[in-house]
Amino acid sequence: MLSLLRRSLIFILVLLGLLPLTGCHAAGMRTKATQGSQLIISTLSDPKTFNYANNQSFPSIFLFAYEGLTRENGITGKIEPALAESWTISEDKQHVVFTLRDGLKWSDGQPLTADDVVFTYRDIVFNPDIPTDAKDSLRIGPNERFPKGAYPTVEKLDDRRVEFFLPEPFAPFLRATAGPDGVMIMPKHALEESLRTKGLDGNLKFISTWNTDTDPAEIIVNGPYKLESYKAGQRLVLQRNPYYWQKDAQGHPLPYVDRIIWQFIENTDTQLIRFRSGELDMMGDARPLRPEYYSLLKREERRGKFQIYNGGPWSGVLYLTFNLNQARNKDGQPIVNPVKLRWFSNLAFRQAIAHAINRPKINTNIFRGLGIIQNSPVSVQSPYFLKPEQGLKVYDYDPAKAKELLLGAGFQYNAQQQLVDADGNRVRFTLVTNSGNKVREAIGAQIKEDLSKIGILVDFTPLNFNVLIEKTSNSRDWDAHIIGFTGGIDPHGAANLWLSTGASHSFNLSQQPGQPPIQGWQPYGFEQEIDRLMIAGARELDETKRQQIYADYQRVVQENLPVIFLVNDRALMAARNTVQGIQYSGLPSWGLWNIPEIRVEN
Structure with a gap:
């Protein structure tokens, strides 16, 4: 009887030891009802706002949902085209003209034009009554001036071209226009009215617009994903933006992944359990893995069918x-x-x-x-x-x-x-x-x-x-x-x-x-x-x-x-072998900086 009891106990312990790798939690999330591909990731806390101008935390929805005129390559650190397909800089370094891509649209199908760029910079970023962090990277000169002079700070040349006038040469300017850490372009047609009126607190209504109690369907974006649903304390679901501009080399529209489920898990130990169980596709995409997790997961790579990425020193x-x-x-x-x-x-x-x-x-x-x-x-x-x-x-x-x-x-x-x-x-x-x-x-x-x-x-x-x-x-x-x-x-x-x-x-x-x-x-x-x-x-x-x-x-x-x-930290991230197209390094602030190019293979 004692021998039988001991064998039963050993069997139970073996089952418990294997449990983290069986994928029991994932079954609840990956139902047959889900159409298309999806990526399940996590972060420690809920988003604080859906309004880019109010954001002061990382990670945020803006990593998925918005883009700037340019972007920073997460491997090389170079500035690349994004919403703007090109730019020219004058010989005196004080005039920069951006040309937008042809046919850009917002997630509601409305055209994205130079009017939106001017609106974002002039009416939001350069507005002294709007408390956006983005303005700090564009303070120019000893008086911390925003770009200005005897002319508008930024001027529309036509529907696809805008010109910035700088009071003096400003070396970081292009990097300040790059997402996700620079200025993201916002929709004039959806937000302009909120900048014309003030609330009872004396602040512009814009500041309290698009808080997290806003219906996600009302949030209009220009990035690869738009908001589908939000349950506080649980998850935010994003779906691919059908009007997103980017295509791959074969002309296929991006992003590849149809849905992203962003779970809010306030404890990294719990995140680890859910990753090992198969419920999460990635861990460490927003903040590097804890070192003891790296040691544990490294031993489980083959059996768990995932890969550990080491991107060197983290850049923060x-x-x-x-x-x-x-x-x-x-x-x-x-x-x-x-x-x-x-x-x-x-x-x-x-x-x-x-x-x-x-x-x-x-x-x-x-x-x-x-x-x-x-x-x-x-x-x-x-x-x-x-x-x-x-x-x-x-x-x-x-x-x-x-x-x-x-x-x-x-x-x-x-x-x-x-x-x-x-x-x-x-x-x-x-x-x-x-x-x-x-x-x-x-x-x-x-x-x-x-x-x-x-x-x-x-x-x-x-x-x-x-x-x-x-x-x-x-x-x-x-x-x-x-x-x-x-x-x-x-x-x-x-x-x-x-x-x-x-x-x-x-x-x-x-x-x-x-x-x-x-x-x-x-x-x-x-x-x-x-x-x-x-x-x-x-x-x-x-x-x-x-x-x-x-x-x-x-x-x-x-x-x-x-x-x-x-x-x-050292930049360490774990991702299932089904997640393809990852370009990981310690340079960018986010492991999925190239999110439109990520694939999930079933």
Whole structure:
């Protein structure tokens, strides 16, 4: 009897061990009723908006549903035609004429013309009352002017041609017109009216148009996919846009895949279970795989009938930052607790924190040695990336140095070896990051432990991603946070993070359009220097000089530490063998940057 029981137990355990690879969950999704091919992928949280101008999160529907005049090739980093088939640049570099493809249409069948391009740039992006991140990558010159002069910012020449007038040469201009990180073209016929009227809050109705409570069928797009249905907390279903412009070499219309099911799974462990079960076709397409997942899945490639893609270092950055905002809210209350602000705004304090964080341990224990310790705001793939041996300051793990810096800045230790400031206040702050991202949760837990070794108490609290973005981008109600930011070839692509007026400049967020007023905001001296260098780099066309400008920019960032860089991901993605046409690298911010060319073979 005991032998029989043991054999039964072993049999059950074997079944449980095989369960993740049997595809039981997939059966519920891949029904015979589904017509055509479909791709099932996932992300951690629901979209925050269906309105491109309001988007501040990644990934988003705009990766699937919209395009710009140009696009960035995810393998080469070069700018290629998209909605515009060609462009010409004047000899003085201040006039750029784009020619749209012939016969472009919106997903409702209406023509997409130069009127839509002018509307997008002039009425949305260059509109000071619209809080879109896209405007930050197009601020030109020392006064952060948008393209302007004694003529329109952008002018329609005919139905297929538009001309941009730049007040001065602007090196990043073409890249700023490229999706998915640049300006996406929006439909004038659907949105123009919302820009003519204001709501009860005093803001243009456009700002509250196409929120996630909008019927997906009302969302008009120009990209390869349009919205079919949305169930909050569950999934977004997209279907191929029959009016999408792109065709393959044989003249077949793209995209190849008929439907995309984008599941919202707030826990990466659950995503892993569903991928192994066969319910998901891909994992790591939006954010790289966790290193321990890579080790597990690599052993299962053949049996699980999937492939692991290694794209090298990921092009973004992961960092910790403190709230340095000196302003007051509309009621006159300090945005940051004045006691904490004195700590956070003290350079020696930030340097001590940087030395106290054991980044090699993060890489070894959390990234399994696959990560890249980051010291720069510029992506490692960029030709402007500055290495430590070229004069970039680094903060190696050194708790003794951290304590020395703190004592030199007037902090001290009490009888319990707790760090207190000169007034006897215990040094304690809250650290937040997005919940469900197990890598960031693990990093936050280690930082809490690391800082306890120098007497600092950290209250680590993971939050829902949309709640986190609300705090960092609107209410400003936070002490410190860990977050990632997408990267790329040109440093100016991160202008909305690094310009002091940028919408993603969370560590000292200025007044933004549509937000309650704040009082007494001002940039720090190092922020003004970063502004100067970012503007100089954008206006300089000589590559050698641009290299020097962006080298100086990286030095200023590291010497002043508005953010503390942590460890970068390696670009790792898993995809079933049935998914074909993948072109994966660590350069683009999204593994499916060529989504129209992806196939799913049954």
